[in-house]
Amino acid sequence: MPPRCQGGTAAAGDETAAVQPTIDYGERFKYPVLALGISVVATPLEWPFAPAVVGIVLARAAFPLWKRTLANLKRTGRPNADLLDSLWVLVHGATGEALAPALAICLTETARVLRDLTAITGERRKPDRVPNRQYWIERKGRRRLVLAKDLRAGDQVILGSGDRVPGDGVVVGGDGLIDGHDLLGGARLVPRGVSDEVYAASLLTQGCLVVEMRRLGAETRMAQLAETIEERSWKETRIGNYMEEIGNRAVLPAIGASALVFAATANLSRAMAPLQLDFAQGIGISAPVPVLASLHHAARNRILIRSGHALERLAKVDAVVFDKTGTLTERGVEVGALETSLSSVSEAELLYWAASAGRYVLLPFSAALVSHAETRGVALTASDPLDYSDSGVLARVDGAEIIVGTFQFLASRGIPVDAGYHRRHDGVILNRSIRYVVRDREVLGAIFFSNALRRESAVTIETLRRMGIACYLLTGDTSKSANAVAYQLGIRPGCTFAEASPEHKVEVLRRLRRKHDAVAYVGDGVNDAPAMSRADVAVSFQQATDLARETADVVLLDDGLLGLCYGIETAREAMRLVHRNIVAVTAANIAVVAGGIFFDLSTVGAVVVNNGAALLACLNGMRPLYSGERRDPEIERTTLRDDEGLLGIPWRKRGRAGVDGILGGHSGHAGPA
Incomplete structure (x- = not known):
């Protein structure tokens, strides 16, 4: 019978490209183009059957529009902008004016195809x-x-x-x-x-x-x-725009305004002008295009943004909270030193118990222990892991219950550790982490690990600050280890919080969200998932644990932090394009309605201005598809400060409020920066 439990972390994440649907241009443009062509050619010739032929073809071209209108009314019981277009086409077609409706249907379908083409082109590799x-x-x-x-x-x-x-x-x-x-x-x-x-x-x-x-x-x-x-999943990438609801609410007032204009002027052409107040449809077509294009552009540059809603939130981010281990530091760790707390236990015996407990656990500190034991010639035995997480391992070795974990991991199981030793030990300075070794609830000693800083961490922090984004460090590691990283990366003391449990992280995130417009949390471990789920934007890596990657709104597919900076800038540019498209479509729509009512603007002219603006907005929104390749800042240094002065810093005098401080407690967990 195999051992009771076991697990691992991702070693190599494959990517698959979704099968992309195609657009049947012939089916979508056949009747609109035919209606436009016949209305241009046949109507001026005044053939006897021309009006009937044009009306039948126009009705067939407008059929999808009318079908959508009825389906929406049946589904929601509320009218939307399609109703205005349906009435406008129906009235003009009934009066024999087919050119303008046919042109409007053609331009609208062109804009829709551009939107759908962007969705297809932007089908992201996940x-x-x-x-x-x-x-x-x-x-x-x-x-x-x-x-x-x-x-x-x-x-x-x-x-x-x-x-x-x-x-x-x-x-x-x-x-x-x-x-x-x-x-x-x-x-x-x-x-x-x-x-x-x-x-x-x-x-x-x-x-x-x-x-x-x-x-x-x-x-x-x-x-x-x-x-x-x-086949249908790609269509769900389109996001609803907040302006659409406003436009849909204007449908009934527009119909009422049309009736009033006709009653006051008896001019059908002017009365039809308010029915062109369909900016909700123009926005619904043009606004998603820059979002879809930006999602594709980000994915092409190794940044997976899972949805349009995530892109919108990412554009608003003004604070980023980083986990330490595996995020600002490398995932791989090295064993630094071993200290035994019992004279009867040797370093080799301490290493035997610890490495055997984590022998079959694919976590960085366990893998480092096994490698260190093999290097020192310590023979290991098989174990039965009972529980594990990023913070520690609980296993049965040679009949004994062995725990290898952090201060919090032991505390959660009711095993006391000398808090004074834990907080003042010099081993945690210079970014060293402690894992305690416990046998049958007796502490045998401690093992120190070191995590090198990521090469791009300092540049990432510096770039985010230049973008006006505050940076925080929130970790379950010791205060001195957290302070060492914060000091080297230039993160302020008041923005560094250590010795945080997953529950504490959630509470800190909640408090920070009150202070900032949108908070992003960057993590890669199982213990980060609760905090990630509470952040406005959760960010992780391709090589993170499955749970962290699944929770993330943004996945950095190249496993580099600099992708976060580029992703935020891409999101901001996408939302700038969305806002420009909204302004352009709304302005053109209002101009057409006003021109039709007060200046008797021709229907063809109104169609060119109104639908043409939506079409141009779609083309403008496709610009991210043709943007250049991502260019990251040069990594000139791996830290903003060197670590020469770390050991000489009076940590106690320079303490700052840590997690307990922000939650109303008394212990100071952060240090100088």
Whole structure:
């Protein structure tokens, strides 16, 4: 029987390009162009049957518009801008004036095609629902590490909290909570134990499972579901614009105004002018184009922004909160020093217990421990991991319960650690993190890890500040370790919060959102997911844990922080284009209505101005598709400050309010910067 639980982190995330639909130009333009051509050629010749032929062809061209209008009325019970266009085309067609309606239908359909073409071109390359990452499995009685693509039916896959199920299967060991978001269309946690079925792409959010694979790849339920929704999923990338609702509410007043104008002037042409107050439709067509184009442009530059709504929120970001380990620092860690707290325990024995406990756990500190043990020639034994997260591991080794974890990881299990030692130890300065080793609830000692800063961290912080964005550091690590990173990157003391549990992070995010317009949180671990779900914009990496990547609104596909700066600037430019398009379409619409009422503007002239403005706005919105390649700032230095003076800083005197301070407590967790 395989061990009760096990998991891993993504090793290599594959990407898949969605199958893009095509536009049937012949079907969409056949009748509009035919109606326009006949009205231009036949009407001036005054053929006997010309009006009837033109009217039939025009009715066929307008049929999709009328169909949409009726469908909307049936679905919502409220009129929208399509009703105004339907009435305008119907009245003009009935009076024999076919040229203007045919031209309007042609221009409107052209704008719609441009929007849909942008959606197709902008179909973003997304991380696969089941990335090609590594999993621990049991196969023919042997435990091994394999990629998802190499899994076979019958393999027993060992999953831990935050792992994504690689295929359809049956639980043969353990228990946990599964989030079937991708299959059920919304987050839904369901308990799973022995003999229960689980499906590909669902997330194990809590607990540990051993799952025997039954169906993989194209045979999974997720793959079959994807085939049924693939054809329509691209259409759902269009976002509704906040101006559309205002325009739709103006429909009935416009119809009333049309009736009043006709009653006052008895001029049908002028009475039809208010029916052209359909800026909601023009905005609904033109406003999504820059959003769709920008989503494609961002994806082409290795930044996945999941939706138009996420793009809008990203444009408003004025504060970014960074997790430390794996975000501002590299994910890979190195073992620095080992200290035993019992004279009867040697360093080799301390390393034996710690590395054996994390031997089969694919987390950075566990992998570093195993590598360090092998380098020192310490022979390890098999273990049965019972629970683990980014903060620690709980396992059974040689019959003993071993815990290797942070101060908070131990505290959550009721194991006391000398807080004074924890906070004042010089080992945590210069960005060193502590993992305590506990055997049967007795602390054996501590192991120190170091995480090198990412090369681009300092440049990213500096660039964000120039963009007017405040930067915060929020971490579960020790205050001195957090301060070391903050000091080197130039993050202010009042913006550094340490020793934060996942619950504390959520509360800090809530407080910061009161202070800023929009707050982005950047994290990569399972413990970051709660805070990410509370942020206005959640940002993660392609190589982050499955849970963090699934929670993220923005995924940095090149695993570099500089993509965040480029993504924010792309979002801001997209919203500038949206606002310009709204102004252009609304201004043209109002001008046409006023011109028709007061100056008897010709219907053809009104169509050219009104629909032409929407068409030009669509073309303007496509500009991001032709933007150049992303250019990041040069990385001239990896830190804004060197670490020579860190050990000499009077930490106690320079303390600042940390998490407890912002939550109303008394302990100072932040330090100088």
